[in-house]
Amino acid sequence: MGDSGLEKPYVLSFNEIKQAAERIEGGVIHTPLCEAKICKYMDYNVYLKCDNLQYTGSCAERGVRNAFVAQKEEMRERGVIVPSSGNMALAAAYHGGALKIPVTVVLPDRTPPSQSQHCAELGADVILFGDTLEDTMNYAKKANRDGSQILLRSDDPLVMAGFGTLGIEIITQLPETDAVIVPVATGALLAATIVACKKLKCTCLIYGAECAKVPKMMKALQAGHPVAVPVVPNLAQGLNASTIGENAFATIKGRLDRMLVVDEAFIARAVINILERERLVADGAGVCALAAVMQGLVPELRGKRTVCIVSGGNIDSGRLSRTIQRGLGVCGRMMRFAMALPDHCRGLEMLAKTIADERAVLKSLITEQMWVHSDIGITWANVVVETANEEHATYFKSKLRDLYPTIRFAMVDIDDKNKLGLQ
Amino acid sequence: MGDSGLEKPYVLSFNEIKQAAERIEGGVIHTPLCEAKICKYMDYNVYLKCDNLQYTGSCAERGVRNAFVAQKEEMRERGVIVPSSGNMALAAAYHGGALKIPVTVVLPDRTPPSQSQHCAELGADVILFGDTLEDTMNYAKKANRDGSQILLRSDDPLVMAGFGTLGIEIITQLPETDAVIVPVATGALLAATIVACKKLKCTCLIYGAECAKVPKMMKALQAGHPVAVPVVPNLAQGLNASTIGENAFATIKGRLDRMLVVDEAFIARAVINILERERLVADGAGVCALAAVMQGLVPELRGKRTVCIVSGGNIDSGRLSRTIQRGLGVCGRMMRFAMALPDHCRGLEMLAKTIADERAVLKSLITEQMWVHSDIGITWANVVVETANEEHATYFKSKLRDLYPTIRFAMVDIDDKNKLGLQ
Numbered sequence: 001m002g003d004s005g006l007e008k009p010y011v012l013s014f015n016e017i018k019q020a021a022e023r024i025e026g027g028v029i030h031t032p033l034c035e036a037k038i039c040k041y042m043d044y045n046v047y048l049k050c051d052n053l054q055y056t057g058s059c060a061e062r063g064v065r066n067a068f069v070a071q072k073e074e075m076r077e078r079g080v081i082v083p084s085s086g087n088m089a090l091a092a093a094y095h096g097g098a099l100k101i102p103v104t105v106v107l108p109d110r111t112p113p114s115q116s117q118h119c120a121e122l123g124a125d126v127i128l129f130g131d132t133l134e135d136t137m138n139y140a141k142k143a144n145r146d147g148s149q150i151l152l153r154s155d156d157p158l159v160m161a162g163f164g165t166l167g168i169e170i171i172t173q174l175p176e177t178d179a180v181i182v183p184v185a186t187g188a189l190l191a192a193t194i195v196a197c198k199k200l201k202c203t204c205l206i207y208g209a210e211c212a213k214v215p216k217m218m219k220a221l222q223a224g225h226p227v228a229v230p231v232v233p234n235l236a237q238g239l240n241a242s243t244i245g246e247n248a249f250a251t252i253k254g255r256l257d258r259m260l261v262v263d264e265a266f267i268a269r270a271v272i273n274i275l276e277r278e279r280l281v282a283d284g285a286g287v288c289a290l291a292a293v294m295q296g297l298v299p300e301l302r303g304k305r306t307v308c309i310v311s312g313g314n315i316d317s318g319r320l321s322r323t324i325q326r327g328l329g330v331c332g333r334m335m336r337f338a339m340a341l342p343d344h345c346r347g348l349e350m351l352a353k354t355i356a357d358e359r360a361v362l363k364s365l366i367t368e369q370m371w372v373h374s375d376i377g378i379t380w381a382n383v384v385v386e387t388a389n390e391e392h393a394t395y396f397k398s399k400l401r402d403l404y405p406t407i408r409f410a411m412v413d414i415d416d417k418n419k420l421g422l423q
Numbered sequence: 424m425g426d427s428g429l430e431k432p433y434v435l436s437f438n439e440i441k442q443a444a445e446r447i448e449g450g451v452i453h454t455p456l457c458e459a460k461i462c463k464y465m466d467y468n469v470y471l472k473c474d475n476l477q478y479t480g481s482c483a484e485r486g487v488r489n490a491f492v493a494q495k496e497e498m499r500e501r502g503v504i505v506p507s508s509g510n511m512a513l514a515a516a517y518h519g520g521a522l523k524i525p526v527t528v529v530l531p532d533r534t535p536p537s538q539s540q541h542c543a544e545l546g547a548d549v550i551l552f553g554d555t556l557e558d559t560m561n562y563a564k565k566a567n568r569d570g571s572q573i574l575l576r577s578d579d580p581l582v583m584a585g586f587g588t589l590g591i592e593i594i595t596q597l598p599e600t601d602a603v604i605v606p607v608a609t610g611a612l613l614a615a616t617i618v619a620c621k622k623l624k625c626t627c628l629i630y631g632a633e634c635a636k637v638p639k640m641m642k643a644l645q646a647g648h649p650v651a652v653p654v655v656p657n658l659a660q661g662l663n664a665s666t667i668g669e670n671a672f673a674t675i676k677g678r679l680d681r682m683l684v685v686d687e688a689f690i691a692r693a694v695i696n697i698l699e700r701e702r703l704v705a706d707g708a709g710v711c712a713l714a715a716v717m718q719g720l721v722p723e724l725r726g727k728r729t730v731c732i733v734s735g736g737n738i739d740s741g742r743l744s745r746t747i748q749r750g751l752g753v754c755g756r757m758m759r760f761a762m763a764l765p766d767h768c769r770g771l772e773m774l775a776k777t778i779a780d781e782r783a784v785l786k787s788l789i790t791e792q793m794w795v796h797s798d799i800g801i802t803w804a805n806v807v808v809e810t811a812n813e814e815h816a817t818y819f820k821s822k823l824r825d826l827y828p829t830i831r832f833a834m835v836d837i838d839d840k841n842k843l844g845l846q
Contacts, residue, residue, distance in 0.1 A: 113783075317747045317750070386535075
């Protein structure tokens with residue numbers, strides 16, 4: 001099977017999703033759907049479908065497992081090659097191991113060492129190449145020029161059908177669902193969720209959510225067909241495909257209720273919120289749907305039962321640690337400033353007292369005497385402090401400005417609109 | 424009620440726990456018990472009881488809710504004062520708000536701003552004082568000298584009874600449970616778990632787990648009564664009481680199957696593992712039980728169904744970020760070294776090539792010329808790189824040593840015993 005023999009874009013049917021659900025039963029986890037604790041702070045009725053709790057941390061397992069089980073014998077013989085930005089690779093490595101299918105994964109060169117390592121531990125051959133999902137795709141096609149291996153892509157109808165089981169689970173777990181918001185990478189999950197949820201509950205609204213830095217779905221909707229957009233670095237790394245899949249787009253077309261484009265700052269906020277309030281780990285891509293709600297993009301869903309799919313939790317610890325720092329900056333909980341220390345022996349003491357009096361917590365202090373554009377007696381201090389919240393940060397900022405008129409702040413930029421969000 | 428009127432240490436009964444379960448039903452979350460994904464890497468059959476998923480992120484809610492509901496009328500009138508290192512304060516602030524009971528929490532001075540802020544948002548009056556749980560306790564006693572407020576402590580029989588509901592849930596969710604490992608702070612959770620689980624399943628083994636830096640339970644068992652130990656800074660901050668409660672100890676005495684003392688390095692590893700493999704956020708105290716298994720302290724439980732209580736997830740994002748860094752160092756995934764750069768213009772280039780060839784990822788490079796104990800021509804470089812795992816780190820280390828004989832490494836210390844652990 002696969003989509004290689006199909007001429008026109010393939011439109012997914014509900015029947016295929018139903019078959020997939022039977023096929024993968026017992027092979028993937030029925031993940032919990034839980035009320036978001038964040039609701040206590042917002043006027044929304046949000047539930048989280050936690051597919052980040054799959055064994056390899058993403059809903060990709062559903063698609064991969066379905067394709068693997070359906071083509072088990074052939075795949076065991078020929079092997080599978082999987083170009084991926086991460087989630088598909090991990091899922092394929094794991095289910096390949098379980099089903100005794102030889103798997104080669106092609107990951108971008110920059111994949112964190114721990115993630116490629118995990119694929120190898122699970123038994124896959126790992127190739128690192130290029131920067132984007134497209135690069136890995138081209139590499140896989142070349143490496144497989146003779147067609148000996150089966151090339152697995154998220155746009156494969158069997159993979160899409162597997163994704164659709166997530167939609168069935170949502171409507172089963174919460175029949176009262178009014179709307180589902182779906183993170184968009186190649187569009188396969190969105191396409192499958194539309195088919196599954198609209199079939200089981202025709203009034204259910206389906207929205208997509210993507211990162212503003214790589215708005216491929218919005219561009220495709222505007223153009224009427226998939227178009228390639230440049231992939232620039234962003235927090236929602238798992239969504240880093242440059243185009244929507246042909247089959248996914250054909251399935252989505254005319255049936256999507258709304259497409260949401262989410263700011264980077266709210267992705268950082270959502271990662272922190274899901275960590276601190278829900279105690280769940282999700283990656284930037286995985287929280288896109290929740291981030292859209294937090295950004296205030298869906299006022300029409302106020303009071304309605306909205307399920308946000310948390311599609312993945314494959315964030316490398318190092319990257320998580322950096323996303324937290326970024327997010328704390330965005331939320332006004334980390335603040336950076338540079339200032340000339342007053343030119344007398346109590347200059348540092350005064351600064352330290354100001355920080356302590358306001359109950360800010362010093363995180364870093366670096367002084368510089370040589371490379372500063374001011375007179376030779378001046379010591380320049382670069383300071384990072386932790387503050388309680390945006391209000392505290394604003395107050396502390398004004399107090400510092402009174403004491404040190406030449407102070408410069410380097411808070412992570414948030415525009416006025418973003419003030420609506422949570423911290 | 425409370426324990427103020429009791430002369431001798433109070434021994435908790437199962438009946439009180441049963442009453443507590445009825446009393447708090449609907450007021451706290453029945454948290455999931457899930458198979459640990461880490462089992463695929465270990466020869467253990469571990470389940471996690473995720474009380475970090477309570478609304479305020481810890482099992483303290485069970486105890487607080489029971490005490491609040493049982494004494495609602497009196498507490499509404501008099502108000503409650505809660506000395507706490509964090510979890511009890513958050514739980515009291517939340518349930519006080521829900522039950523309209525005025526709550527004052529006393530937290531150590533160093534409490535992260537976001538946590539004290541959260542208590543205030545939930546409607547509690549917040550006082551910051553001292554360094555340890557004992558300091559907050561002494562402050563609360565003084566502030567309440569006239570006895571107008573009710574002082575709430577974890578050693579209160581009603582609080583302990585509430586904790587016991589966690590044990591009932593475990594045996595209900597997994598009747599085949601062979602053993603339960605319980606993180607030990609003041610011992611209230613351990614005492615209550617013993618009473619609940621042994622009553623419902625007399626063959627169930629109960630172990631306690633505490634941090635090696637503050638081994639108050641082990642010392643108490645050796646002495647035959649609670650003794651104060653010094654509280655030194657450690658990763659399991661939530662366990663930072665200096666003594667076991669009198670009532671908890673009286674209940675535990677003679678009924679505990681084993682007490683486990685866990686190394687700091689394995690607490691850091693467990694925090695990272697639960698983040699990366701289970702996609703759950705737990706604090707250092709909350710993962711103590713899992714850390715004990717990872718450290719190889721319980722070989723006798725191999726093949727048995729062991730429930731590790733994940734007691735809390737109240738780790739401040741900033742602290743989480745630092746714990747991750749520490750843990751990456753312990754796991755051989757972050758490595759720091761200092762070296763004299765060869766004294767010619769390609770010195771840095773050579774180093775950069777070595778790093779790139781080994782696929783290590785540069786995290787930080789700081790050079791120093793002035794304050795070094797070597798000849799004046801030398802530039803000293805301090806480098807931090809990310810490596811894939813311990814094996815990779817060891818190999819890379821030996822290669823660097825060959826190239827730069829005077830190199831010095833500053834890996835986070837792990838003794839040989841710790842090598843038994845994961846990754």
